[in-house]
Amino acid sequence: MPDIVLATLNSRYAHASLGLRCLRANLGELRERSCIREFVIGQKTEEILEQILAESPRIVGIGVYIWNVEETTRLVAQLKVVAPHVCVVLGGPEVSEASDPGRICTLADHVVTGWGDVSFAKLCAQVLAGAAPAARFIAGEQPPLESIVLPYGEYSDEDVARRHIYVEASRGCPFKCEFCLSARDLTAWPFPLDPFLAQMERLWQRGVRRFKFLDRTFNLKIDASLAILGFFLGKLDADPADPPFVHFELIPDHLPERLKAAISRFPEGSLQFEIGIQTFDPVVQARISRRQKNDVAEANIRWLHEHSHAHLHVDLIAGLPGEDIGTFAAGFDRLVAMGPHEIQFGILKRLRGAPIVRHVEAFGLRFNPEPPYNILATDAIDFATMQRLSRFSRYWDLVANSGRYPQTTALILDDAPFRNFLALSDWLYAKTRQTHALAHERLVHLLHEHLRAARGLDAAIVDAALLIDYRNAGGRSRLNFEPADSILPAPRPRKAAGATPSRQARHAGGDL
Secondary structure: OOOOOEEEEEEOOOOOOOOHHHHHHHOHHHHEEEEEEEEEOOOHHHHHHHHHOOOOOOEEEEEEOOHHHHHHHHHHHHHHOOOOOEEEEEEEHHHOOOOOOOOOHHHOEEEEOOOOHHHHHHHHHHHOOOOOOOOOOOOOOOOHHHHHHHHHHHHHHHHHHHOOOEEEOEOOOOOOOOHHHHOOOOOOOOOOOHHHHHHHHHHHHHHEEEEOOOOOOOOOOHHHHHHHHHHHHHHHHHOOOOOOOOEEOOOOOOOOOHHHHHHOOOOOOEEEEEEEOOOOOOOHOOOHHHHHHHHHHHHHHHHHHHHHEEEEEEEEEOOOOOOOOHHHHHHHHHHHHOOOEEEEEOEEEOOOOOHHHHHHOOOOOEEEEOOOOOOEEEOOOOOEEEEHHHHHHHHHHHHHHOOHHHHHHHHHHHHOOOHHHHHHHHHHHHHHHOOOOOOOHHHHHHHHHHHHHHHHHHHHHHHHHHHHHHOOOOOOOOOOOOOOOOOOOOOOOOOOOOOHHHHHHHHHOOOO
16 A cells, blocks of 8 residues: 555546656655556545545645645545545645645645645655654745656556646746746746657657647747757658647747748647737736737747648737726737637636736736636726626637637638627527537527628528538538438427426426
């Protein structure tokens, strides 16, 4: 039985925690006395607890994040009731701000704030020796990166076969964007390149083909960026039929020609860039300490769209201090015109320890007090409007980002993307009162009704766009606006809204 269980709740099974693997790799002599147990949010708390306690651990270390803090709080509370002798150690970004601890920290025995690679191992040795420190909060020690044992051997064969493989060539960020926890970093620190690439080679030999880099600033140091891209280009050249897929986070206004030359060599489906724009408003950028050359960033995104095969995922944030819906809309329209494949329409969140809180009073920032701590209102965007933007974000994912409706999306956006999609969003919500559980066929018919009845677009154009999108996305039923003599099956009937399930109806009628 392991003395140490390292656990977390991932948002999905396909996600594997790199943080837990870093901790286990650096336990030294205690590594063989440890194990990793990962769960998924939505699992029953008692069942998670049962599986953890089945290992008979003396220490349980748990990674806490914004997406799992509520369920992890319930887990820790139950663990301390059922097994109070077990030492609970927390770490992760949601508990790394000792001045703003949250309820979960009061339930734990110890909380390691910041880097845990070295400090968690030291704490475990003390606890197992019966000499646990009195302090609850323990500041994580930041060692030189060359002294850290790389964690990639901790990925199991099942991880390699079935899950995303996360890697990091560097930690930290030199930028000070106040909505981000990395604003507290002094700079970015690179891992020694040769040992890192040697580990990537080992993962490749084990069969890994999809690599997601967690670096905040992949293209900060161009020589290192080129070496990493060169590694994957070498794999492509050796066997074009077995290409890698690599995801990087890219600084938008730093794309020199030699980096463009390397990027242009990757074929379609092998490269994805996540690009943070967040806002195009220079006043807001200055207010939140974000340095960005907007014209250069725009030129680079357009170049990537026109001259590379990279999939472009670009981020905007609504609710930043002082930005109203007009300036956000202008930024959104500007970004749409650049042609990214996805726009991540995010709503500002108050991450624990992020400096954005300094603007709360001056700009009337009102955050949800519960996770995910999303912005509810500002002095420039009231609560009702923020709700409309939140629904816009959800419908945008369903329609535009899903990739199912490229022809239809172009019709919706036309010459006024933000205004037209907001009108669709408002109409969809008024019609359905739903932002989730909209089945494919139903959404197609709703889009048809909106474009024809609300927008008054030409029937032939709307019908053709929706039919192309529906068929290309795998739809095989006959849509309501198709000819009645079509050989395709009719659309599946929908239950009347509010219909009572038959079993409940029997109970209501006294039929037991």
